[in-house]
Amino acid sequence: MNRLLKKALAATALFALGAGMAHAKETVVWWDFLSGGDGVRMKALIQKFNEDHPDIQIDATTLEWGVPFYTKVQTSAAVGEGPDVMTYHLSRLPLGVSTNTLREITPEELASAGLKPEDYAPANFQAAQVDGKLYAVPFDIHSLVLYYNKDRLAEAGLIGADGKPAGLDTLEGFDAALKKLTDGPSDYGLSFQTAGDGGVWRVFYSLLGQQDGAFLGEGGVLPGDENLDKAKKALSAIANWSAQGWLPKATEYPASVALFTSGKAPLFLNGVWEVPTMVDLAAKNQLGFEWGAIQMPALLGHKATWADSHAFAIPNNVGKEISPEKLKAVLTVIAWMNQNSLAWASAGHIPAYVPVTQTGEFKAMEPNATYAPLAETAVFDPQSVIAGVASPVYEATGNYFVPAVNGEMDPAEAVESFRDDLNGQLP
Template sequence: MKRNLLKIMLTSTLAATMCASLAACGSSGSSGTTGATAANQSGSATSTSNSEQVNANSDGTVNNPEAVQIKSGDLSFWSLFTGGDGEWWQKIVSDYNNTSPTNPVQCVTLVWADYYTKLQTAVAAGKGPDMGISHVSKLYELASTGVIEPLDDYLKDNDIDLTKYYSQNNIDAVTIDDHIYAIPLDTHAEVMYYNTDLISQAGITEDDIANIKSIDDFKDLLKKCKDTLGSDCTPLCLSNSGDDPFRVWYALYYQMGGAPFVNDDATKCTLDKDKAEAAMKALKDLYDEGYIQKGINSDDNAVPFQSGKAAFLFGGTWLTGTFESTKGLNFNNACFPQLYDNQTCWADSHTLILPVKKSRTKEEADNAVKFMFYASDKGGITWAESGQIPASSTANQSDKYKSMKGYNVIDELNNAQFAPKASHYYNGIKTDLQSALDGYWTGQVDLDTAYENLETAVKNNLD
């Protein structure tokens, strides 16, 4: 597919309510309910019949977002933020609406697992929202299929210069064919947590952790934990399937100097066989040498650490708030360690997007972009409470943020290795790579077969 998105034809406040609840960066399993109360949690005053059309869930998410009534003059925002994320996002929206903008923002929260499908379907039908969220790993797909608009003209007309506020890494991630398609909200990365009580028992200092420079250095610390903490503690907490071991392998692959999974136009698999296999073997050795206890469920990857039964954990930045609220858990966090040549980590980013909407006026689009920038810039320090690393320097260089644990991993803004810009990455390449790796971690296939499966995963999802 040729990457000239300007040639693609674009197909066609939350004033007093909450954006809903569920786990950060997770999925919703709520059962459907009906009635005005649940529908109103989406930010609209509706009749009972319309509430039934909205088909709201008990957690405040909605199954039919197109049916939510948006107050005249308001801008609609479709969100996937639930749980703690949803509460912090609601505060940002409420704070903005309290500034008396020309167009207040009304938030509608969708079921996480349905969000992208319903967004793409609604935009194609001409019923999409004024604004929305996209992971940067999904952004190219949305841009290449005409779901979202480039923001260049709106940013210029409103004197918003992203280079003054965001790292080049973040800006590059939202730039496609030299056009900006989103405003970065955060970076959420796979980082390292450690239990300060347990590492002390193992004779490990925080300086020892800061001085990890190789896989052997890290193994030395894990061995101390294994030798001293007893069989009920795992030196390293990591599931043997699912997202987290994929993210660790991803980090190791790029630390070893692995090439992007695809070429620039995503038409050819460019996996580096030697480095892909070396990264697989390096992680598998941690399982086989007993540094990771068996039986850690992919759905509960952080539970042993949260319960004080793990010395180290590789997990997402969004876990920070949960750990801080866990009574009796003394911990700290650090960037994903540099175990090989390059200091890189797996990361994704929530970004703010402007879906195609023919009925939206230029003034409304301008005000939408103003809100998006406000949410990231002025709202960034509020968003930091969710555990994500705020993208705007207004937030991430503030005195308040420097006093938060999130600042310990601020360098991940530059260490982040974002996903390749491919139309079939989010639900294609990534999902199939993860499945191929799961077979190796669990011993179902050998290394050679696992690599063949990795290569197939990429080749089956080229543009």
């Protein structure tokens, strides 16, 4: 009897183990750097995913944005302790690949998730690659846009029949508009962050891109006289705005936003991430004017606008190869987030997944639908280990371009010093 009882108990244990395995959840450890409105929206998406997928559970942690996040990712992956998936800026991919922090996502793996290159704008998908290999899947395009106070522009005769700003599509026309707006009841014609590297870099890089200027080449940073001259032209245009009193000097980020929302500056250059601020203030009747946002005008040639992308990447956890089951779960997460990114667009972003931008729901979403065409003319940060968010490029912008914009340094001298500094940091 004892022998039969032992066999029965063993069989029961095996059955229970098998049943448990059949219903086991695959836990996906997730790291992101998303705070504020982005963080709220991402948490809602994660919750929805977990509700829809009883077999996969996202275990999410939010870490500090910028250098702290990327440093932690690099050190954790090096000892096999990184997450299973993480948010990542495409502009940081070259540095991540150079430090062996990122795992390649093969074409076969991408296809297994039901995703394909044609699902993304060409420039966006290209920015997700390093040396022809895919290291991240884009989730959005977040770019510089021009916010405008429609009431103030209408008073100045700068609104067209379509209700959008008119007469801004040349540097001369834009300058004339800034002068007219500043000479009117506004304190300034334009606002953006002039005390920090981010605001100045995004405007400068957009104007360089509008001239088809090459930031990097065989000759290093701003190679050759032609590209150097284009950079000087771009920075000189910005410095002139502040020198004329049309753009406030030494303005920190929060103050630059407040100048627009208070009506003191009718034009505002900033990222799409401030759309929720405008939406919320308007809903509370705290804005005091009708607002909109459009693609940055073509001031120095053709339309081109600085852009970056939040994306999903898989760390190369050294000594801890991701299992096929875990990889399948991670790819399921990435694909689902892309396919459900309409909710993410409410933060002002343009979904990277083109099928979402083609839906009626997105086309009715304003102002996103108005500036969405910028995805076709976006200029992503230079692909280099010295470029990207919180990089030497941003630091050099703060050291040279910011003083030039604020009248403390000659723009031509600033561009040359910027070039020489960064050339000394190239590998």
